[in-house]
Structure formats: C-alpha cells, structure tokens
Ligand SMILES: Nc1ncnc2c1ncn2[C@@H]1O[C@H](COP(=O)(O)OP(=O)(O)OP(=O)(O)O)[C@@H](O)[C@H]1O
Ligand SMILES: Nc1ncnc2c1ncn2[C@@H]1O[C@H](COP(=O)(O)OP(=O)(O)OP(=O)(O)O)[C@@H](O)[C@H]1O
C-alpha cells in the first residue's frame with residue numbers, strides 16, 4: 057500500500073529573539089524528529105496536550121511555515137522544497153480546516169466571495185464556478201441562501217461547514233482538520249463529524265484529524281498518533297492505541313479523559329503529575345520522565361526511540377514491555 | 388425534600404436581557420434545589436442560559452453590565468432571598484458562604500498582585516491577625532495541592548499555568564469556607580490531564596469541607612465523572628432533572644436523549660451519530676408551547692399550544708415533556 | 721464593504737460626528753466656491769482702505785495693504801485644504817504601504833522600516849519639517865513634502881501592528897493554503913480589514929497637516945506673499961496686532977475651526993468603525 061503522505065524526521069525549531077539586536081537567544085523545539093505516513097483514504101488522528109506541536113505539524117504539512125529539517129512527501133513529491141509553480145499544484149491537493157470557525161473567513165467579505173476565491177485563483181472556468189459552489193454547499197447540507205451573508209451572520213456549525221466546503225472545492229486528496237469541532241456544541245459537533253465521514257466515503261479523502269478529545273478521535277480515526285512536547289510517543293491502529301495503550305503518556309491521557317458513563321467512575325487511573333515542562337528547556341532522556349509514574353534511571357539518560365511492539369503499533373518507551381497492563385476501557 | 392438539607396433553592400427564576408431586537412428571555416421559570424453536600428450539574432449547549440442563571444444567583448447581573456435587564460423569582464440561600472438583598476448585603480454573602488470560580492481564572496485574578504497576597508486579602512476580610520492569615524494562606528495553598536506552595540505564593544498570576552491559577556482561585560474561595568461553590572465551566576480552558584486533577588481536587592474538597600457544588604458545564608464527560616444530580620437546560624428552560632445514573636441510563640426528554648446519542652462513544656464502524664436538526668429558537672420571540680417543539684421528532688399537537696411543566700415522573704426524576712411518559716424505545720429519526 | 725457603510729450610518733447618530741461633518745462640508749464648500757463667495761480677489765490692493773476694521777463693505781476688515789481680509793481668508797482655506805489633503809494622501813499611501821510590508825513580511829524588511837519610524841519619532845516633527853523646508857527652499861510643494869515626510873510613521877506603526885495580528889488569523893492561513901499569492905493576500909484579505917483604521921487616522925492627520933502648513937507659512941518657509949496662506953496672513957499681521965487685531969484673529973479662528981471639525985469627525989468615525997482603537 058502506497059502512502060499518500062509520508063513525513064520523515066520532520067523538525068521545526070522556532071527562534072526566540074531577544075535583546076537590542078534581536079539575536080537568537082534560544083529555540084522552541086515545537087516539532088522534533090517526527091515521522092509518520094498516512095495511507096490514501098485513511099484517517100490519522102493526532103492527539104496531544106496543548107502546546108505539544110499538533111498545529112505546527114499541520115502547518116508544516118501544508119508548508120504554511122517552513123520546516124527546519126526533515127521532509128514531507130505527498131504522492132511521492134517533496135513538499136518542503138517544492139518550487140512556487142509546483143507548490144501551487146501541490147496546494148490544490150491539500151486542504152485545511154481550523155478550530156475557530158468565526159475566524160476562518162474574511163470578516164469583510166460575503167460567503168460567496170470566500171468560496172469563489174480558491175476557484176478563481178486556481179484558474180477554474182468562470183462559467184462553472186457557481187455550479188461547483190452550489191454542489192459543494194449541498195454536500196455539507198447548506199442552502200444557497202447563505203451565500204449572500206457575512207460570516208458573523210452564520211452559526212458556528214454553519215461557519216465550520218462552510219470552511220469544510222471551501223477546503224474541498226479544489227478537490228484535495230488530503231484534508232487536515234485542526235480541532236474542527238472543539239469550538240462547537242455537542243449536537244453541532246455530531247453534524248460536522250457525520251458530514252466529514254460522509255465526504256470521506258464519497259470522495260475517498262484522506263484525513264489528518266487533530267484533536268485533544270479522545271472520544272472524538274476514537275470515533276473518526278483508523279490510526280492514532282500521540283504527541284508530547286514535539287515528539288511522537290505512540291502510533292498505531294485506533295483500537296490498540298486507545299483501548300490498550302503501551303506508552304505511559306497515552307495511558308495517562310486515556311485515564312484523564314472523562315468517562316462516557318458514570319458507571320466508569322472509580323476506574324484505575326494513571327494520573328500524570330504536574331505540568332508539562334517548557335519546550336525551551338527540555339528534560340534529558342525521555343521527555344516524559346519528570347511526569348512519568350514508572351520512570352527509571354534509563355529514562356533520565358537515554359532518549360527512547362519508537363519501537364514496533366505489535367504489527368503497526370509503535371511506542372517510544374524503554375519500559376513498554378514491562379508496564380503493568382492497563383485496564384481496557386469498555387465503550 | 389427535607390428543608391434543612393437544602394443548600395440553595397431556586398424558584399421560578401426568570402431573566403430577561405434588553406437587546407436591540409427587544410427583550411430576550413435568557414432564563415425562564417427555572418426552579419431547582421441543590422442539596423447540602425452534593426455536586427449538582429447544570430448542563431446545556433452554548434447560550435442556553437447557564438451562566439446567566441449563576442450570575443443572577445451571585446448578584447452579578449447589574450445595571451452596568453446588563454442595562455434594562457429584568458430578574459424575577461426567588462433564590463433562597465441561608466434563609467434569605469438573595470434576589471431581594473441590597474448590593475451591600477449581597478457582598479457580605481459573596482464574601483463568606485457563597486463562592487464562584489470561572490472558566491478563565493486569569494480574568495478573575497489581579498495581574499498586579501502576587502497570588503499569595505490575593506488569597507491573603509480575601510482572608511484578612513475576616514479580621515484575623517496578619518501572621519495567622521499568612522499561615523492560613525500557606526495552608527490553603529497546600530490544601531489545593533499546589534506544588535511548592537511557598538514559591539507559588541510569591542508568583543504573579545500570569546506566571547502560573549492555567550491549572551495552577553484555577554487552584555489559586557479555588558483556594559481563594561475556600562478561604563471563606565463557602566457552603567456553596569458555583570463553578571462555571573471551571574476546566575474548559577484546561578488540558579484533560581490538568582482537568583482531571585482539578586476535578587479530583589473539587590471532589591476531595593467537597594468531601595473534606597462538606598460544601599455543595601453547583602457545577603456548570605457543557606461536557607457530559609465531566610458530569611459522568613463527578614456529578615451527583617444533573618439538570619439539563621434547553622433555550623432557557625429546565626427540561627430534565629435526575630440523579631446522574633437516571634440521566635445517563637434512562638434519559639426521558641427527547642432533547643436529553645438526542646444529545647446523549649450525539650456523543651461519539653464508539654468507532655467509525657459503529658455508524659453515524661445522532662444529530663438534532665434545526666436551530667435554537669430566537670430568544671426575543673414569545674414561543675407558545677414547548678420550546679423544543681420545532682426540533683423534536685416525537686412532538687404531538689398539544690406541544691404547539693401548551694408549555695410542558697417540569698413534573699416528577701419517577702421519584703427524583705423530573706421531566707418537562709408532554710410525551711416523555713408515552714414514547715418508549717428509540718425516537719423516530 | 722457593507723459593514724463600513726453600516727458603521728457610517730451608525731456614526732450618523734453620533735452628534736460630534738455630525739458637527740464635524742458639517743464643519744468639513746462648509747470648509748470644502750468655501751474652498752471650492754472661493755471665487756464666488758469672496759467679494760474681492762485676494763490680492764486686490766486699495767492702499768487708502770488699509771487697516772479698516774470690519775464693516776458692511778469689508779466684513780472682516782482690511783489688512784495693511786488694503787486687501788479684503790474676508791476674501792483672503794476664504795482663499796486661504798483653499799490652500800490649507802489642498803496642501804493638507806495632498807500631504808495626507810502621500811503620507812497615507814507611503815505609511816500604509818510600508819506598514820503592510822513590515823507587518824506581513826517581518827524579518828529584515830520589518831527591522832529596517834521600524835528603524836526609520838523610530839528615527840522620525842525621535843525628532844520633534846515641526847523641527848524636522850522646518851529643517852526639510854530650509855534645505856529644499858520655501859515653496860508649497862516643499863511644504864507638502866516636509867509634512868508628509870514627518871507624519872507617515874504613525875500610519876506605518878499602526879498598520880504594521882494590525883497586519884501582524886491579521887496575518888496569523890486562520891482565514892489568512894486558509895487563503896495561503898488555497899494558493900493565494902502574497903500580493904493577493906495583502907490586497908484582498910488584509911488591506912480591507914485595515915481600511916477603517918486608515919480612514920480614522922487620515923481624518924485625524926488632516927488638521928495636523930493644516931496647522932503645520934500655516935506654521936511653515938508663518939515662518940516664511942512655505943507659501944510666499946501675496947498668497948493668502950493663513951500662516952502668511954498671520955505673520956504679515958503681527959506688526960499691526962495692536963492697531964488692527966482683526967487681521968490676525970480671524971485666521972486664528974479659522975485654524976481652530978479646522979482642527980475642531982476634523983477631530984470631531986475623526987473621533988466620531990473612530991467610535992463607529994473601531995471602538996477599541998486608541999490613536
Ligand atoms: N510562530 C511561533 N513562534 C514561536 N513559538 C511558536 C510559534 N508557533 C507555535 N509556537 C510554539 O510551539 C509549540 C507548539 O505549538 P502548537 O500550536 O503546534 O501546539 P498545539 O499542539 O497545536 O497546541 P493546542 O492544542 O494549544 O492548539 C508551543 O509551545 C507554541 O508556543
Ligand atoms: N448582558 C447581556 N445582555 C444581553 N444578552 C445577554 C447578556 N448576557 C447573556 N445574554 C444572552 O443570554 C443568553 C444566555 O447566555 P448565557 O451566557 O447564560 O449562556 P450559557 O449557557 O452560559 O452559554 P455558554 O455555554 O456559551 O457559556 C444568550 O442568548 C446570551 O446572548
């Protein structure tokens with residue numbers, strides 16, 4: 057199976073400048089040596105605490121920011137070094153939807169304008185643009201009456217569906233969804249998730265779905281990647297990673313995320329201690345060790361690499377084989 | 388219900404805001420009791436009136452932040468009707484037995500003073516000695532499980548992480564030994580890992596101090612985790628109230644049932660989620676009958692004319708729906 | 721751009737905005753219709769009529785050369801508005817372009833431009849304007865250059881910070897992800913959202929430009945006699961201020977009228993377009 061997206065050793069270090077001459081005083085290692093692949097038609101869920109680098113990975117995939125190292129390939133073509141003309145062609149194959157639906161459209165332009173721009177700028181035939189927009193609106197269950205409104209005149213769910221429609225107008229192969237439902241109410245979230253799944257089936261889309269809500273990620277993903285302080289901690293099939301996690305960090309996340317029924321109260325909980333440390337001054341060895349309940353000397357000294365523990369299931373933990381078995385969570 | 392075991396009693400609370408399009412009814416005829424020592428959750432989607440209800444109880448809706456508002460009903464707390472108190476009397480209640488924590492603790496803390504001093508100020512109101520007060524601050528910082536409490540007391544709010552700030556806020560409230568703590572989305576701005584710690588803390592303190600907690604949230608996961616009883620609100624009205632198992636295992640109101648079914652619980656292969664068609668009703672319109680009618684798959688004729696009252700269908704389980712008793716099994720799509 | 725019109729309609733309910741609007745309209749009318757309104761030409765000398773106080777024949781009296789003060793004042797408004805408008809247009813265009821450039825691209829472009837604005841801000845504007853005019857020689861064109869040169873920096877500063885905030889908005893990132901070019905993003909996505917601020921800034925910059933024009937004229941560095949520049953009138957009348965105070969009082973009042981009018985207008989606009997903006 058040929059992956060649609062291949063990310064290898066991706067790295068983004070932001071410079072922090074300070075002082076009179078704005079010299080580089082330190083680096084924020086937002087994304088550090090991250091590798092994964094997404095197969096065509098698959099959804100990869102990307103989970104992690106705030107500041108773990110999820111959005112930075114998303115921006116790197118679309119080259120909205122330039123990587124400081126590593127490579128991103130889409131259908132075998134390198135994205136990080138593509139020349140402008142090739143980049144424009146590559147961009148048509150990728151779309152993105154952001155968390156804040158209200159801020160995702162030009163506040164001074166009507167919806168119609170926002171939906172026309174991607175088609176116009178990519179040289180679509182003018183005569184057919186309006187038909188394409190109407191067809192796409194229907195796909196996200198919206199009527200043409202919204203076209204003459206301004207973004208602030210729509211509800212959050214409508215705004216987010218317009219964002220999805222806009223991202224799909226260019227018929228991309230990959231859609232990056234950066235917390236697409238975090239700002240929405242439960243019932244509206246359900247609408248948007250259903251539409252995303254329907255569209256994936258209809259167009260054979262590939263998703264990178266970023267979220268911090270494990271229940272949502274479990275529901276939409278085929279595989280899940282767990283990120284902590286710029287590094288991948290665990291990646292594998294959704295059932296394996298979320299129901300029987302092998303990394304203490306994933307176990308901690310799963311234990312912290314609220315239950316789906318009051319019957320699950322009093323379940324065994326591996327709670328992670330304290331706060332995550334700063335990205336500027338990272339711990340030695342395993343980045344999790346100051347918060348990890350199972351840490352040993354080796355964790356403070358050697359950085360663990362991702363190891364394949366079961367077919368397709370990788371985790372970066374020295375102790376993965378020797379951890380107490382976590383209680384599987386019933387759903 | 389035993390009169391002496393009620394921490395808060397809200398009766399026919401009605402809140403209207405003045406808007407350019409007329410008076411908007413944010414909360415309508417809402418009545419409920421919070422028992423002593425329980426965690427009572429008020430859940431509902433954005434804009435349904437949760438915060439307005441809490442602010443009315445705290446006396447935080449005034450001429451300055453909501454000109455032209457109207458508040459009706461009674462809020463009984465410690466044998467007083469909070470809605471009839473003067474601002475001065477209300478301040479006294481707020482300073483002692485009624486505490487509130489907010490979604491964004493940074494808004495509630497003063498960036499110019501150290502965290503420890505702000506808690507100290509809250510205690511010194513009680514006219515205890517200075518040294519005694521500082522000792523109590525250190526105790527409180529320990530009690531809310533702030534790591535390295537000495538250092539945290541000397542930090543400014545913006546130097547603390549979201550979870551730590553929320554702990555400081557909780558500590559500040561505990562300083563007054565409140566009988567009721569109102570927590571409005573206390574963990575919405577926090578990561579799940581930190582949220583779990585804050586919820587754990589609220590649970591521990593509730594047990595240690597025997598206070599009641601009125602928890603406002605839109606997250607059913609948090610409700611499942613710590614609530615004892617739950618009220619569900621829709622467009623300004625209470626539609627259902629039961630103990631937490633009643634709400635999760637046997638929801639009766641069509642809105643609650645659809646909301647539960649719209650939560651993602653399984654995998655993609657388990658099928659699509661339930662959605663609720665339509666939009667919230669316009670709060671400035673006077674709506675005859677049930678407010679959920681337009682979106683309800685089980686509606687009958689009477690729903691259009693008569694607003695359903697919140698009635699007890701089984702002990703402790705109240706529902707405001709004409710068809711709740713008749714429609715069993717799955718709702719029509 | 722409907723929301724700008726909506727904001728303007730809202731501003732229409734604001735009293736200070738309406739007063740400012742009326743003052744601006746009267747000034748523009750005076751400037752455009754100067755030849756019809758004024759009973760005499762601005763340079764017609766009747767020496768025997770010199771230094772006459774206001775009367776039915778000369779509404780605001782006459783100056784030391786017997787020229788009609790009212791006619792000179794009205795014609796002066798033409799100079800004030802023309803010089804002000806051109807200077808403000810230049811400083812707006814330059815300032816906004818530099819601001820967009822610095823804010824959008826950041827990096828060395830930003831550092832160079834910000835250094836320039838710092839230099840401009842470090843010097844008192846009128847002193848700098850005097851220096852420029854002295855260097856280039858006295859003329860109205862050089863007044864325009866001098867005024868624009870000392871006042872573009874505030875536009876750059878504010879447009880830059882607005883641009884910095886806007887360029888990280890999701891909708892701008894989405895535009896880039898859809899293949900929009902930098903130029904298209906700046907012109908179509910960022911500029912329209914900065915325009916309200918620019919309108920307010922330009923309105924508030926105009927009275928400053930008018931005051932600077934008269935100041936340079938007063939010092940002999942701007943318009944030259946016999947042009948009826950308000951500054952020139954003031955400087956010529958200084959000798960006679962005891963005997964004929966009306967010659968200097970009315971240009972002074974005219975300057976106050978302009979400053980008041982445009983400030984009222986600008987503040988009304990600011991409240992309507994962007995209440996959070998503090999200029
Ligand atoms: N332009 C930037 N300059 C400097 N640091 C940055 C920049 N963008 C992001 N960072 C830092 O990189 C880290 C990762 O940020 P990122 O937005 O990718 O996190 P995230 O996982 O998406 O978090 P969240 O869940 O809060 O959205 C953070 O510490 C952030 O402060
Ligand atoms: N000061 C006010 N003036 C006018 N309308 C108001 C005011 N405060 C709240 N409202 C309106 O009252 C309704 C209820 O708002 P409220 O903040 O109580 O909802 P909520 O349930 O807390 O929502 P959320 O989950 O988004 O916090 C909303 O329609 C809101 O727009």
Ligand SMILES: [Mg+2]
Pocket residue numbers: 110111112234
């Ligand atoms: Mg993010």
Ligand SMILES: [Mg+2]
Pocket residue numbers: 437438439
């Ligand atoms: Mg609220």
